[in-house]
């Protein structure tokens with residue numbers, strides 16, 4: 001089967017969050033399973049783009065109302081990613097260092113979607129499946145169905161995968177004329193709550209809707225930033241498929257980015273060495289339990305709870321724990337976390353920013369990973385942590401609920417119900433007790449390492465959905 005993944009992120013070309021990891025890995029496993037798989041992302045000005053070779057395979061012009069943007073399609077030539085990667089290069093819109101956050105984001109991602117479809121139309125073969133990811137690609141299922149110029153693509157079956165339903169790509173009717181011409185009778189598909197809503201369009205028009213975990217699918221029927229009733233109405237074409245992780249990239253026995261490789265039977269010595277290196281780097285005490293957080297510092301991830309929870313846990317257990325935070329996001333949260341260094345020097349540290357190599361070392365060297373998310377459609381960090389023998393402390397929500405079971409119920413981690421400072425600190429206290437019971441602690445770590453969250457299993461679930469919509473038009 002010929003499959004296109006269209007996305008705003010793909011690791012290692014362009015990453016802000018977990019979306020990139022998924023789009024950078026799932027295609028590789030689909031290709032290994034015998035399919036032709038191509039990934040299309042915008043041609044941002046990233047390190048990967050500047051350091052790799054590309055050839056131009058197509059060029060054209062995107063018309064957006066009165067604007068005219070020349071674009072080219074660049075193909076990555078080394079084939080080292082395990083799938084074909086294509087960049088839509090529109091200099092005026094994407095030759096910028098950041099992926100998102102510009103005033104013209106609507107124009108940028110509309111142009112990206114239109115240029116992608118123009119190119120697919122110009123190719124000799126029409127793919128069987130287009131898998132869109134999140135709101136940046138939500139208009140594609142509509143355009144394929146209803147824009148006159150894409151009539152030749154109508155045999156394509158579309159899937160929209162929802163990694164984050166909070167962001168929806170809203171825009172006003174004043175920009176309706178940016179879209180390629182279609183019969184206005186279909187304009188209702190574009191509208192939700194009096195605005196044009198890219199995610200809602202994708203949900204209405206795609207042949208199938210997938211979420212990145214089963215629990216998240218249940219939750220968005222109750223709370224989805226205004227789209228609850230829409231999700232309810234498409235329940236029969238929706239399915240939750242838990243993400244996998246790339247076992248080649250995330251493998252403590254081969255990982256080049258960590259201080260010492262280890263496997264289940266060498267977990268104690270391996271993690272100790274990594275912890276020592278990490279603690280040395282951040283001036284922490286490797287004889288005490290180390291709690292880490294990796295991620296974006298936003299409310300959604302419970303980032304706003306971290307300064308207070310860290311301060312409370314550290315003051316209650318002064319000299320008995322370490323806390324290390326790696327992340328960036330909300331400036332006020334960043335500032336509070338930096339301030340904490342003054343009070344808890346030697347037990348606490350923070351690295352503002354993102355650093356892939358450091359993230360690997362943190363998974364390898366930490367005892368616990370904190371994930372107090374308010375919303376977590378899947379969450380990959382808990383799966384990385386488990387793979388590295390690091391015990392996850394999570395709030396029961398979305399994919400965290402599907403992957404972490406409390407050790408009190410013979411599980412692999414520590415769970416709490418509220419995204420609150422009190423619940424986080426209570427869990428840290430439980431974790432400290434567990435840490436002192438070396439036999440149980442080791443058993444739980446080993447249990448985590450043995451879990452198979454590889455993409456091989458997940459990959460088949462996606463192919464099964466594609467097959468159903470190709471054969472029967474529905475799931």
Ligand code: GLC
Pocket residue numbers: 017018019022163164212243376377378379380399
């Ligand atoms: C988004 C979600 C996260 C999920 C990731 C990959 O970043 O917030 O929960 O794991 O997408 O699907």
